[in-house]
Amino acid sequence: MTTGEETFPPHTQLANAALAFDQVSVRFPDGVQALEDVSLSLKTGEFVSIVGPSGCGKSTLLRVASGLMQQTAGDVWVDRKQLGYTFQxxxxxxxxxxxxxxxxxxxxxxxxxxxxxxxxxxxxxxxxxxxxxxxxxxxxxxxxxxxxxxxxxxxxxxNVFLFDEPFGALDEITRERLNDELIALYLKQGFSGLFITHSIAEAVYLSSKVAVMSKRPGRIVEVFDVGFAYPREPDLRYTPEFSALCGQISKSLREVMEA
Known part of the structure; x- marks a missing residue:
């Protein structure tokens, strides 16, 4: 297993990654399989959100990325000396x-x-x-x-910022305002972001990609590209294109939860 504090793999698809998971699995001491073969990479400057059912291992994935938890299989590459982490x-x-x-x-x-x-x-x-x-x-x-x-x-x-559903407990208006402020910070600071949320609309509004995770044991089942240009205006949330993408991700998530 690789923690990869600074050295990234030579694979073409990961060469410019700021953070990469390669077939990462986590099994807890009590035998519970939290994550299974998770592969996901963030390019430098990319903002990726993860949505998935409660208890699917989203927060566990962040803890593995940060070094707070060790994976039981697979590889993780990230420079932890320049890692930000905001909790729920x-x-x-x-x-x-x-x-x-x-x-x-x-x-x-x-x-x-x-x-x-x-x-x-x-x-x-x-x-x-x-x-x-x-x-x-x-x-x-x-x-x-x-x-x-x-x-x-x-x-x-x-260089890499991990967000574990930081706005989940806030009211809708405050949450939307902080989403706008976070985008402004992201554009100014230039970090790569991995954001966990239960809100599909929040994930689409913030991100360049949205990954859908399965029920436990969590794995990435689908990744959606978000084609809206930055900076994003609040009225984007009310456009047909935004609603259509949210609907596609919602459908994918429902299929995961009903499987």
């Missing part, structure tokens, strides 16, 4: 103010205090939270908490 919950430290939370990962990596404060303030501004540097998490809304979480990971200037 903002996972902020309640005793640290916004500035301190954004500085946290840089502090753990040994950045000098002046450097990490400068970078943190830049990222706080980028996610639209200037003026809230001195606030504690308990004083922030759900959308603001997720912005802090994004800023904390962006501070490390990741």
């Amino acid at each position: 919950d903002a996972t902020l430290l309640p005793w640290r103010k916004v500035l301190g939370n954004v500085e946290l990962l840089m502090e753990l990596r040994g950045y000098a205090p002046a450097e990490r404060q400068k970078i943190a303030l830049e990222q706080i501004e980028m996610v639209g939270l200037s003026g809230f540097e001195g606030y504690y998490p308990k004083s922030l809304s759900g959308g603001m908490l997720m912005r802090v979480s994004l800023a904390r990971s962006l501070a490390l200037n990741p």
Whole structure:
């Protein structure tokens, strides 16, 4: 098994990949097969979303990519030294103010205090939270908490960014607004993104590709290209072309769930 911190395989289809899974399987100690022969690659600068039934192993795949979990078979290639990860919950430290939370990962990596404060303030501004540097998490809304979480990971200037359904608990309007902000960050920062969501519309709106995963044990059953140009306007969600693509992905997902 390969973790591939920096060296990518010579295969033509993976040569320019920012993240690649090659026949990755995960079996838990209790015998549950979570993933089976998952093959998926992200080109540099590509944004890919994964949709699938609950419990199919989507979050497990992200944990394998990040190194938090080891696959039991197959290979993973990614540079984990420049990897961002945003969880379903903002996972902020309640005793640290916004500035301190954004500085946290840089502090753990040994950045000098002046450097990490400068970078943190830049990222706080980028996610639209200037003026809230001195606030504690308990004083922030759900959308603001997720912005802090994004800023904390962006501070490390990741080449690859993993998103584990970060907007799932938010109301629809806040979620759509954060989708627009995430696209703006993606275009400005140039990272490759792997995004987990239960919302087909969110997956299509954000992504250049949408992958559909099967029931457990999870495997990739179909990948849809999303041909809409970036940046994307909010009204895209109401076009016939957008609805048609969402319908195709929904049909694929229903077939997976009924199989």
